[in-house]
Amino acid sequence: MSESRPSVLFVCVHNAGRSQMAAAFLTHLSEGRVEVRSAGSVPADAVNPAAVAAMAEAGIDMSAGTPKTLTVEAVQASDVVITMGCGDTCPVFPGKTYLDWNLDDPAGRGVDAVRPIRDEIQRRVRDLLEHLGVQARP
DSSP states (O other), X not given: OOSSSOEEEEEESSSSSHHHHHHHHHHHHHTTXXXXXXXXXXXXXXXXXXXXXXXXXXXXXXXXXXXOBOOHHHHHTOSEEEEESOGGGSOOOTTOEEEEOOOOXXXXXXXXXXXXXXXXXXXXXXXXXXXXXXXXXX
């Protein structure tokens, strides 16, 4: 981990749903104690509206989010890289912690289908914070 605060990169294919929700939860729950990035191997044009709506129900505003392209620099700058269905497109560097979260893709689904994905992401983010030794907001 970096000396100041740990850094986490969430990666999925389109950076429009899962990785955006995970980054938003980590930012919210860590209250700035974790540096958070998200990116996609083939970023979409916009964040998934159903993901935005599901997160709004949880009190988190993702409406200003924009999908970003995965870069080698983002991986190099992160202590933990969490992939979500991007396969082998994520570059691997020694000394990083890599986790793969097998989660359903919310693309093309309505809010009802996204809620369980959102809830599972929140559970995993809380577990991640515990693993990183960072106190989560209640």
